[in-house]
Amino acid sequence: MGLKANKTALALAQQPIIDTFVQPSASTEVMPVSNVNLNIQGVTVQNEEYTGSIHRNGDEVIGKNVTLSFNVYLRPPAGGAVPGANAFLPGRILQAAKFTENRVSTAIPAAPEAIGANPTTSAVTLGTAAAATANLYKGLLVSLASIGATYAQRLTAIRSYTAGKLATLMETLAAAPTGNYQIVPQLAYQRSISETDPDPLSQSIWLDGLRFDLVNMRVSGLRINLPVSTRQQGALPMLEVTMTGTIQATADEATPAIPALGAVPKFRDGDLWIAGKAVGGSSLIIDLGLRTAAPPNPNKPDGSDAEELVESRTTITADLQKYRKAVFDTMALADAQAQHAVWAQYGYGPGAVVSVNVPDARFNYRSPNIGQDHVTEAGDLFVDAFDRNVSIVFPF
Numbered sequence: 001m002g003l004k005a006n007k008t009a010l011a012l013a014q015q016p017i018i019d020t021f022v023q024p025s026a027s028t029e030v031m032p033v034s035n036v037n038l039n040i041q042g043v044t045v046q047n048e049e050y051t052g053s054i055h056r057n058g059d060e061v062i063g064k065n066v067t068l069s070f071n072v073y074l075r076p077p078a079g080g081a082v083p084g085a086n087a088f089l090p091g092r093i094l095q096a097a098k099f100t101e102n103r104v105s106t107a108i109p110a111a112p113e114a115i116g117a118n119p120t121t122s123a124v125t126l127g128t129a130a131a132a133t134a135n136l137y138k139g140l141l142v143s144l145a146s147i148g149a150t151y152a153q154r155l156t157a158i159r160s161y162t163a164g165k166l167a168t169l170m171e172t173l174a175a176a177p178t179g180n181y182q183i184v185p186q187l188a189y190q191r192s193i194s195e196t197d198p199d200p201l202s203q204s205i206w207l208d209g210l211r212f213d214l215v216n217m218r219v220s221g222l223r224i225n226l227p228v229s230t231r232q233q234g235a236l237p238m239l240e241v242t243m244t245g246t247i248q249a250t251a252d253e254a255t256p257a258i259p260a261l262g263a264v265p266k267f268r269d270g271d272l273w274i275a276g277k278a279v280g281g282s283s284l285i286i287d288l289g290l291r292t293a294a295p296p297n298p299n300k301p302d303g304s305d306a307e308e309l310v311e312s313r314t315t316i317t318a319d320l321q322k323y324r325k326a327v328f329d330t331m332a333l334a335d336a337q338a339q340h341a342v343w344a345q346y347g348y349g350p351g352a353v354v355s356v357n358v359p360d361a362r363f364n365y366r367s368p369n370i371g372q373d374h375v376t377e378a379g380d381l382f383v384d385a386f387d388r389n390v391s392i393v394f395p396f
Contacts, residue, residue: 007208007255008036010070012217014092015202018306021215021248022202026256031089033070034238038205038212040247041065063302066214067244068205069221073264074237076394080351081105082187091189093241094392096198097219097288098309099189104140112145112180116165121173122276126165126181137161137183139190139391141355145179151349152270155184155395159341159359170343170357171273184350184395191288191314191390200306203243206255216306217245224286224356224392226344229266236264237346237354244292244307265354270346274318274381275363277328281320282376284344286358286383286390289313314383314390316342316361322368322375330377334363342381355393360386 010033011024024030044059051057077088082105086092091101109129116125124144130137141155148154157170203214221242227235272279291311294304325332333340339360347353358381366379383389 003208003210005208007206008033009206009255009258010036010203011205011256012089012092012201012203014086014095015200015215015217018200018216021213023213024202024204026204026253029089030256030258031072032258032261033072036070036205037068038207039065039067039069041067064247065244066247067220067242068203068214068217069240069242072239072241074224074226074239074354074392075261075264076347076351076354077187078261080396082185082396088187090239091187092201093219093222093239094189096201096217097222097290098192098198098312099390099392100192102140102188102190104183104186104188107185108183112143112182115144115177115179115181119176119178121176122171123166123168124177124181126167126183130165130183132163132165134163135161135388137167139357139359139388139393140183140188141186141393141395142167143182143184144173144177145181146175146177147173152345152347152353155345155353155355157341157343157345157355157357157391157393159357170341170359171271171278172276186393186395188391188393190388193385193387193389197309200245201243202248203245206253209252209254211251211253213248213250214243214245215248217243218292218307218309220244220290220292220307222288222290224288224390226267226284226356228282229268234266237267246302246306265347265352267344267346269348271343273341273343274320275328275333275340279320279323279328281318283317283319284342284356285317286356287315287317288390289315314358316358316381316383317378318342318381319376319378322377330363330366330379334365337362339384340381350396351394353395355391355395357391357393358383358389359391360384360389 013024047057223240345355361381
């Protein structure tokens with residue numbers, strides 16, 4: 001009987017000690033994934049010995065490289081409230097990719113309070129309950145009562161925050177806000193530039209009754225892919241993940257049940273702001289540009305230490321509508337090489353919104369594309385090594 005591809009499951013656990021496998025729970029640490037590819041590739045070297053004939057000996061098998069790739073649909077945590085520390089399973093992948101989990105479990109302040117004096121369309125001073133700590137709320141979401149009728153419309157992303165409580169925004173409002181503000185409860189994953197290496201993951205993957213246990217798994221590739229859903233064509237936002245590590249063991253074991261997590265929010269009826277402009281387009285992709293390497297070590301069975309993150313080079317690819325120069329002049333933006341915010345948000349009520357932001361990015365030059373019904377423009381933005389330079393936020 002053939003093994004059925006749909007009976008594939010993945011579970012993962014944080015692994016605090018290198019080379020010490022942590023068995024993920026087949027009931028509480030299983031997560032839905034798609035497009036799984038487990039690549040076990042042999043490493044070989046040629047045997048150069050002479051044989052006295054035209055024939056050569058076969059290659060020597062040195063070892064194996066194990067790469068696991070999969071997609072995770074980008075949906076908020078279930079339960080309607082900020083989950084406990086490390087409880088959100090996709091968040092463990094983000095932490096392994098050097099994101100910091102930032103849990104704002106209660107609103108700041110507990111009840112909305114008045115904003116400070118002299119707000120503008122791009123900045124607001126928070127009130128007395130907000131902390132006077134520079135960058136504390138960078139990349140997080142604040143609700144401004146006057147800027148929208150719904151929960152999602154009232155949310156806006158903070159690009160920078162000063163010790164004087166001035167919050168610069170990633171969008172340009174239609175009018176200066178009035179009334180109250182509140183930093184809502186939210187679960188945020190924010191890219192860290194600290195020198196601390198994140199813990200690797202232990203993973204189990206089941207292929208219709210065959211289980212592979214993987215140890216020292218590092219995130220060697222991560223893309224945040226936000227395709228736009230239109231009335232003609234739908235698409236689902238996702239994390240595209242590649243992991244590299246070592247096989248710990250294999251066993252025959254029935255594939256566990258996978259929890260159903262409900263609908264995935266679609267990227268529409270929301271926000272896409274780049275350089276202070278609300279722009280149209282078909283997709284936004286943030287590629288973390290991760291690279292791993294395994295130091296050689298003859299004391300280990302395979303001659304190598306565990307994989308380590310050695311580089312990240314973040315790039316944003318935005319496929320946008322083309323605009324006239326007076327509206328959105330991307331060539332001038334590339335000429336100037338200044339920093340600009342990129343903010344995407346979609347969803348509706350508490351616990352059903354996804355917000356992704358990059359506070360500072362620089363434009364590369366972009367080319368118009370006239371091959372379809374509308375003129376579009378494809379190209380990249382470059383993200384420098386600032387702390388919290390990428391954030392994924394789930395407000396409640």
